[in-house]
Amino acid sequence: MRLVLLGPPGAGKGTQAQRLVETLKIAHLSTGDMLRAAVKAGTPVGQRAQAIMDRGDLVPDEVVIDVIADRIREPDCANGFVLDGFPRTLPQAAGLTELLQRAGITLDGVIELTVDEAALQERIANRAKETGGARADDNPETVTKRLEVYRAQTAPVAGYYEAREELWRIDGMQPVDEVTEAITDALAEMRQREFHRSDG
Ligand code: AMP
Numbered sequence: 001m002r003l004v005l006l007g008p009p010g011a012g013k014g015t016q017a018q019r020l021v022e023t024l025k026i027a028h029l030s031t032g033d034m035l036r037a038a039v040k041a042g043t044p045v046g047q048r049a050q051a052i053m054d055r056g057d058l059v060p061d062e063v064v065i066d067v068i069a070d071r072i073r074e075p076d077c078a079n080g081f082v083l084d085g086f087p088r089t090l091p092q093a094a095g096l097t098e099l100l101q102r103a104g105i106t107l108d109g110v111i112e113l114t115v116d117e118a119a120l121q122e123r124i125a126n127r128a129k130e131t132g133g134a135r136a137d138d139n140p141e142t143v144t145k146r147l148e149v150y151r152a153q154t155a156p157v158a159g160y161y162e163a164r165e166e167l168w169r170i171d172g173m174q175p176v177d178e179v180t181e182a183i184t185d186a187l188a189e190m191r192q193r194e195f196h197r198s199d200g
Contacts, residue, residue: 113172
């Protein structure tokens with residue numbers, strides 16, 4: 001299956017993506033993880049991205065679109081993938097549509113985890129504690145900035161997929177296992193839809 005997970009920082013995308021990877025045997029494509037690896041390795045992309053990420057802004061669209069275009073051609077994506085943290089802007093969503101078209105593949109669906117914003121700062125603070133402050137951008141000021149960026153630039157992406165009738169909204173405030181269950185139900189609906197499409 002080919003999926004997109006949308007939702008603000010701290011919504012639980014990473015946790016749910018990990019579960020999807022295990023149950024569906026698909027690749028986990030997190031642009032955040034890829035960019036952090038590039039920063040660590042000191043590649044040109046990493047050097048360009050570091051300061052932007054540290055202040056909670058978005059890396060330019062063309063950079064992440066190129067990263068994803070290369071990544072989905074790799075053999076481990078043949079069985080499907082879950083995109084986590086991409087697309088994050090309308091131009092990225094359009095770029096994804098175009099590159100999938102060129103590759104002759106389609107998305108099965110887009111899952112948006114909706115959350116109460118007030119809970120996000122606390123969730124991210126907990127993550128920072130659990131990971132021993134592994135992420136430089138999990139401090140309160142940068143999180144505030146990341147949430148602003150999400151509202152302004154990423155929230156409209158859900159509307160893009162809603163208009164295409166590819167969006168499933170799931171309440172991300174539920175306990176983790178219940179979110180997973182709701183996602184499993186959404187996947188069943190996606191398969192059903194695909195079945196009817198290929199049938200007709
Ligand atoms: P994440 O791990 O998804 O929260 O991403 C961490 C940071 O990486 C973000 O705050 C951005 O600076 C950058 N980033 C990750 N994905 C994207 C994307 N699709 N577009 C632009 N910047 C991104």
